Amino acid sequence: MALFTKEKEPIPPPRPQPRSDGAPVPGTTFFGPDVIVDGTISGRESVVIEGTVRGKIQLASDLRIGTSARVEATVHASSVMVEGRLTGDVSADDRVELVASAVVDGNLKAPKIIVAEGAKFRGSVDMGSTKPGTERPKNEIVKK
Numbered sequence: 616m617a618l619f620t621k622e623k624e625p626i627p628p629p630r631p632q633p634r635s636d637g638a639p640v641p642g643t644t645f646f647g648p649d650v651i652v653d654g655t656i657s658g659r660e661s662v663v664i665e666g667t668v669r670g671k672i673q674l675a676s677d678l679r680i681g682t683s684a685r686v687e688a689t690v691h692a693s694s695v696m697v698e699g700r701l702t703g704d705v706s707a708d709d710r711v712e713l714v715a716s717a718v719v720d721g722n723l724k725a726p727k728i729i730v731a732e733g734a735k736f737r738g739s740v741d742m743g744s745t746k747p748g749t750e751r752p753k754n755e756i757v758k759k
Contacts, residue, residue: 621746626758629735633702634655635647635704639660639664642660642661643660643661643662643663643683644658644660644661644662644663644664645662645663645665645673646662646664646665646666646668646723647665647666647678648665648666648683648684649666650665650666650667651666651667651668651669651698652667652668652675653667653670653673654669654670655669655670655671655673655675656668656670656671656672656673657671657672657674658674658676659674659675659676660674660676661676661677661678661679661683662674662676662677662678662679662692663667663678663679663700664678664679664680664686664699665679665681665682665683665684665686665748666684666685667684667685667686668684668685668687668688669671669685669686669687669712669743670687670688670749671688671689671690672686672688672689672690672691672692674691674692674693674720675692675693675742676692676693677681677692677693677694677695677696678692678694678695678696679696679698680695680696680697680698680699680701680717680759681698681699681726682698682699682716684700684701684743685699685700686700686701686702686703687701687702687703688701688702689703689704690703690705690706690709691706692706692708693708694707694708694709694710694711694713694715694725695707695710695725695736696712697710697711697712697713697714697719697738698714698716698717699716699717699718700717700718700719701717701718701719701720702719702720702721703720703721704721704722704723704738705719705721705722705723705724705725705726706725707724707725708725708726709725709726709727709728710725710727710728710729711723711725711727711728712728712729712731713729713730713736714730714731714734714736715731715732715733715734716733716734717731717734717735717736718734718735719721719734719735719736719738719747720736720738721735721737721738722738722740722741723738723740724740724741724742724743725740725741725742726742726743727742728740728742733758742750
């Protein structure tokens with residue numbers, strides 16, 4: 616690009632970056648790296664996981680799976696950000712984001728799915744327009 620041109624060089628969109636401080640946001644439940652949960656996590660507030668979870672996660676708010684997290688679960692939340700390892704299917708009402716350090720083995724379902732360069736993902740992607748759990752029954756007839 617010449618120094619004095621009228622054309623502007625396009626600015627690439629910012630890449631999602633994992634939080635480096637690891638500090639939870641106030642009003643958020645935090646599972647530290649030495650915590651192991653076998654079972655179900657459910658609730659209405661945001662959750663940050665840095666430890667190990669096996670089972671099911673069902674949240675009405677946001678979920679962040681941190682860089683040191685190891686999750687083997689079926690996951691549903693308003694939005695999901697994965698920085699660590701996740702094995703299991705993920706659905707979100709708003710978005711699923713896999714940052715560069717993410718390793719995911721499972722299916723993703725959300726209206727918006729972001730996979731950063733460097734993230735490892737094996738599974739299928741469903742970006743249907745309806746929110747998970749609100750689909751019409753398959754045998755329902757729609758009149759025009």
